Amino acid sequence: MSRKLLTDFELMILLAVLRVSDAYGVPIAREIESTTGRSVVLGAVYAALDRLEERGFLASSVGDPTPERGGRARRYFRVTARGLRAVKDTQRALVALWSDLPELKAGGA
C-alpha cells in the first residue's frame, strides 16, 4: 500500500481523468464541475496535473495544434498503473474511515 494518500482534489482529478475519454484540461474540469457542483479554476487543475505527473501517477502527451485554440495543442493525460494503485489505496482508506459511522447510518442524527 502506498504511504502517501491522495488529497481530495488530486483524487477528483485522477477520477475525472479515468472517467473521460480524451482527458485534457477542459473536459477534466467540466467533469469535476458537473459531478461535484464545484467550480474549478483551470490553473489549479493544471497545477494538480503537473504534480501528479511528477509523482508518476499520470502521463501526458501533446496533440496537434488546432485553430479553435489559437494554434495551440492540447495536452492529454492518462492514469498510469502507479496512479491507479494510489487511487485504489485512497479509496480503501476512505471507505474504511466511512464505514460503521452511526451518524451516517439511516435514521441517524
Next chain:
Amino acid sequence: MKTQHPSRLALAIFDCFVMDNEPLKGDLIEEFDIRRSQWWLWRQVIGAVVFQPRLHSLPERTDLVVLGAAVLVLLSFEAVFITNLLHHLLVGPPLPDITAYLFIRESFTAQSARLGPPASEVFRTALASMYAPLIAIAASIPTAWLISKFHQHHYAVSRGAFALSVMVCTALSLDLPFGIQLLTTFVFIVGLVMSGCVATTIDHTVDQRSIRAA
C-alpha cells in the same frame, strides 16, 4: 461559436505571468469560445497566475535569491543616481562626469536667473517633476528587459522583486512633491511590466519560429 473575442489584456497578463503553459492558454480560449464570459476568463487568468507550480529544488530557490539581490542592487544604484541627479538639479553643484547633465544644468540655471526667485522655484520643481518620470522610464525599461531575458522562467517573482525595489526609489526621492513621487513610482512599475512583457512576447515568437523551422 461566439463573436466576442477573449480579452487581449487578460491574455497578455497570462503571457507575462504564467510560464510555459500554452495548453492551458489554448484551453482558456477554447472554453471561452464555446460558452464563457469575460468575467470567467479574468477569473481563470488570475487563478492561473496564483496556482503556478511551486519551486521545489534548492538551485531554483538560490537562483531566485541571487536574482532578487541583483535586482535590488541594480535598482538601488539607479535610485541613488536618480536622486542625486534631481538633488543637484534643485540645489547642489553639477556632477562633473556627466556632460549631458552639465548642459541641462546650465540651461536650467540660466532660465531660473531670468525668471526671478518665486517663479524660479516653481520652474525648478516643474522641471524636476518632468524629468523624474522620464528618468524612471529610462531606468525601468532596460532593467526589465535584461532581467526578463536572463530569467525567463521566473516572471511573477521577477516582477515582484522589481515592485519591492521601486519602494527604494520612492523612499530616496528628495525635494519632490509627494504626487510626483507617486507618479514616478507608478511610471517605473509600468515601464518594468511593459518592457518585460515585450521581452517575453519576443522570446515566445522566436521559440515558435524555431519550432516551426525544426
